[in-house]
Amino acid sequence: xxxxxxxxxxxxxxxxxxxxxxxxxxxxxxxxxxxxxxxxxxxxxxxxxxxxxxxxxxxxxxxxxxxxxxxxxxxxxxxxxxxxxxxxxxxxxxxxxxxxxxxxxxxxxxxxxxx
Amino acid sequence: xxxxxxxxxxxxxxxxxxxxxxxxxxxxxxxxxxxxxxxxxxxxxxxxxxxxxxxxxxxxxxxxxxxxxxxxxxxxxxxxxxxxxxxxxxxxxxxxxxxxxxxxxxxxxxxxxxx
Numbered sequence: 001x002x003x004x005x006x007x008x009x010x011x012x013x014x015x016x017x018x019x020x021x022x023x024x025x026x027x028x029x030x031x032x033x034x035x036x037x038x039x040x041x042x043x044x045x046x047x048x049x050x051x052x053x054x055x056x057x058x059x060x061x062x063x064x065x066x067x068x069x070x071x072x073x074x075x076x077x078x079x080x081x082x083x084x085x086x087x088x089x090x091x092x093x094x095x096x097x098x099x100x101x102x103x104x105x106x107x108x109x110x111x112x113x114x115x
Numbered sequence: 116x117x118x119x120x121x122x123x124x125x126x127x128x129x130x131x132x133x134x135x136x137x138x139x140x141x142x143x144x145x146x147x148x149x150x151x152x153x154x155x156x157x158x159x160x161x162x163x164x165x166x167x168x169x170x171x172x173x174x175x176x177x178x179x180x181x182x183x184x185x186x187x188x189x190x191x192x193x194x195x196x197x198x199x200x201x202x203x204x205x206x207x208x209x210x211x212x213x214x215x216x217x218x219x220x221x222x223x224x225x226x227x228x229x230x
Contacts, residue, residue: 031215043206043220050215089158100148100167100210104218106160 004107006092012113018080021110024073025094034077035091082114119207119221126226128197136192136224138207147211149190154204202228
């Protein structure tokens with residue numbers, strides 16, 4: 001069984017460049033979550049989707065961040081323009097079901113470094 | 116206000132000893148779920164154990180058990196017979212109410228197991 005797939009695993013870019021992070025959730029899962037992890041702030045929820053519809057994007061830092069989920073098997077998180085403070089590990093997670101016990105399955109993360 | 120508080124930034128334990136990682140939570144919702152995840156140095160997030168607010172018994176999964184004290188709003192993780200491979204970051208998380216809502220994470224505790 002393939003888990004959550006994220007690409008790229010590592011991204012190094014220069015300030016001002018556009019960055020696109022990609023996520024493929026587990027097949028059949030109907031919720032997708034984007035988190036950002038930094039030493040200072042820990043794991044922060046950026047945005048989540050239910051059935052491909054964005055439900056809560058209040059965690060998105062600013063207009064430079066955008067996320068899409070065009071279909072049930074693909075999501076992107078875009079940063080344009082990128083800044084050094086965006087350097088972090090970005091996790092995508094997916095889950096299935098309506099109960100409280102919905103384990104969120106995490107992808108391996110994308111380590112982003114903005115120079 | 117923080118939903119999940121982990122007061123121990125770092126812990127040390129001797130191999131084969133038991134260790135308790137603290138977690139307190141804040142919610143007014145009577146229905147919630149509590150999760151623990153492990154993040155080894157390789158970076159992936161690994162689900163360990165789950166406790167529902169209505170569960171009568173403390174959850175157990177192998178060497179992991181959850182000391183759930185509802186009145187105190189605490190959900191401490193107990194790892195018995197620590198192994199060197201248990202060295203990692205441990206995150207407590209909570210989901211309030213049913214549905215595909217996201218987990219809210221604490222800041223984590225770094226556990227180091229000493230031989």
